[in-house]
Amino acid sequence: MRVWLHRSSVPSAYRFLVAILVGALAFALTACGGGDTERAGKPVVLTTFTVLADIAKNVAGEHLTVESITKVGAEIHGYEPTPGDIKKAAKADLILDNGMNLEAWFAQFVADVKVPHVVVSAGVEPMSIGEDAYAGKVNPHAWMSPLNVQIYVDNMVRAFGELDPDHATDFQANGAAYKAELGKVHAELVRTLEALPVNERALVTCEGAFSYLARDTGLTEKYIWAVNAEQQATPQQIASAIDFVRQRKVPAVFCESTVSDAPMQRVVEATGAAFGGVLYVDSLSAADGPVPSYLALIRHDANTIGAALTGARP
Missing domain, CATH: 3.40.50.1980 (Nitrogenase molybdenum iron protein domain)
Structure with missing residues (x-):
């Protein structure tokens, strides 16, 4: 049931109480929104696939919002960006891609998006595919070695420090801790073998x-x-x-x-x-x-x- 009241007929004290209740409700609704509240004021980093997004989140900590263009389970090699992806990219502050010819669609994707981007595999010693129609081309799966991902992390630390200089020290600390975990995985497998x-x-x-x-x-x-x-x-x-x-x-x-x-x-x-x-x-x-x-x-x-x-x- 709706009750309509003319403003002049409502006592000022009552109007004050209503204003407080409306403000409280607005705050509660905003808090329930979660994601938008958490993103407020934070630079947005967009990655090409979920693996990079997770690595980036560990480096970024609470200071950046990190999202992936592709969803869980998506085929990254032949992905076809949607108009929604383009809009999301245009609103980002930084885009991260793997490089090494993994994202064949990426160059066209960012052609009209004026957002800085960083190739996180820069510095990795590339390996070539040995046979089939792709023989001689770079094997893009560099992230499957924890040692290479340590290089990915270094590239992210530098990029995030430039994006958000006030938290550069935190990015460095987060990166060092994450690299230590990667080193443990590598060392344990080597010992086992x-x-x-x-x-x-x-x-x-x-x-x-x-x-x-x-x-x-x-x-x-x-x-x-x-x-x-x-x-x-x-x-x-x-x-x-x-x-x-x-x-x-x-x-x-x-x-x-x-x-x-x-x-x-x-x-x-x-x-x-x-x-x-x-x-x-x-x-x-x-x-x-x-x-x-x-x-x-x-x-x-x-x-x-x-x-x-x-x-x-x-």
């Missing part, structure tokens, strides 16, 4: 997304296909993986979460190697999923690889 005979120190996966991790931990990499593609694995690719596993007596093989493991199961059947588990690469999971953060992702992959190759699986 030292127990293996040299010939068994091999990482066999469906896709060639682990080149940097293999290089930095002393593993020999073998994959069924170099880059995730829609077509099925060829008999030649599967046969090559089978020969590699047999010759080196590799104890376990793996596949990524974004593709079918059917081709790798054929390798398992032909060689007797164990299927070591599912590895994560391009995207984080939802908050209640197995890899809700980058550290959870890289720890999961490192623990899965180490346990399967050394026979320490539950």
Whole structure:
């Protein structure tokens, strides 16, 4: 029921009380909005995918608002930006991308957006894709090595310090703490793999997304296909993986979460190697999923690889 009162008919004391109640209600509604309140006054950093967003949040702490253009589970390689993405980018204060030809859509995406952007992989020693149609091109999956992500963090610390100089010291402290966690993941995997005979120190996966991790931990990499593609694995690719596993007596093989493991199961059947588990690469999971953060992702992959190759699986 609505009651309409003429302003002149309401006593001044009553109008004062109404004003207080309206103000309190407005404050409560604003507080319930959460996100807008938290973003008020903070510079906005936009990343191209969820892995970068999570790393950036750890460096930024409470001082910046960090968001990802792509959502959890999105295919980053062939992503098609929406008009909403363009609007979001135009309102950002800084955009972070991986570079290394990962985001093929990015150059066109930012062509008309007058916002500074930083390539977070700058300074990483690039590796080339070894075969298939992409042979000779840079492998973009540099974040799959914790040592490379330490470089990502350094680039973010510098960029955030320039964006928000008042909190540069905090960014440096956050970055140092995060780099220490990354170093622990790397060191633990290296220690685990030292127990293996040299010939068994091999990482066999469906896709060639682990080149940097293999290089930095002393593993020999073998994959069924170099880059995730829609077509099925060829008999030649599967046969090559089978020969590699047999010759080196590799104890376990793996596949990524974004593709079918059917081709790798054929390798398992032909060689007797164990299927070591599912590895994560391009995207984080939802908050209640197995890899809700980058550290959870890289720890999961490192623990899965180490346990399967050394026979320490539950």
